[in-house]
Amino acid sequence: MDALQWSQALELPRDAISATTPAGIRRAWIHRAPEAEVLALFRTMSERNEPIPAPWWLRALAEGSLESRAAGFRIEDRMAHLLSRRPGWEFVPWVADGDSGYWEFMPSERGRSGHHIPTTILNTSRHTGWIDVLPAHTGSTPEPIAVAGPAGLRSRLGEFEAVR
Template identity: 75%
Template sequence: MAAPRLEPMLDLEWSQAIELPRTAASAAGPVELRRAWVHRAPEDRVVALFRTAGGMHGPVPAPWWLRAVADGKLESRELGFRIEDRIAQLLGRRPGWEFVPWAADGESGYWEFMPSERGKSGHAIPTTVINTDRHPGWIDVLPAHSGSTPEPIAVAGLAGLRARLGEFEAVR
């Protein structure tokens, strides 16, 4: 007799762990998206389930901070939340920046600079600020563009973003 396959249940468990409430579509910042199990459950249990789910089929959808915590690159989920909140404090006060809550499954949303879309330059996709686990600055900027997606610009943390905002906002 063959052993039962448990992967579908693990997939379902992970899917439920990252599921956001229906009200997430109207979130004005990342703090309003932190209602899923991955945001509230004990961090060690979240990381353990993430590793187990990812070990079955390869990478699974997850917030940038969870990938970083699981890889030992970021100290804690709370630090990831602080990084997101500081970006929200900076961009939320500046004209033209809008938070987009409907990111990929499990992700924390992103920020778009709306004047860079369909302005004088005619770009179809606006300048976008996203959190990332690919480098220790935790912030990538996708320049406004039309056509294929350009390589993201790695930004050196919040100070780097603040220092380069004029450059990123100049594209209109």
């Protein structure tokens, strides 16, 4: 029964697939319900030691490394503000259940370098910079580059956009 409840907690309306920023897909129960209830249900589901779908900010909140859901939303929104103003960056909202979407630098796909997978920026709970960059590539996925938050992303965007 808990699994069904968690699935419903993550469920997004169909029109969320057309979102152009992470804020556009924040319409599931996990985004709107009281934070303490969301965290309690996540912890209950996590006790089973099975991987469960959840956004990066919820994992970080449960680990105690992020102070609030709102702090996670601010990080996503700062990234959206930065990337949506730059040519070539596109937000991809259709990801796994619970995920917050990611950004792709389209000029890095099939450009001069011939890569099949574009440079991708996504949020993560793997470190407290909360941002990982996967360089454009073909073949196996490279190790993510940890970025020190939105300010670190802003300072390194030229480096990431140089791969075309």
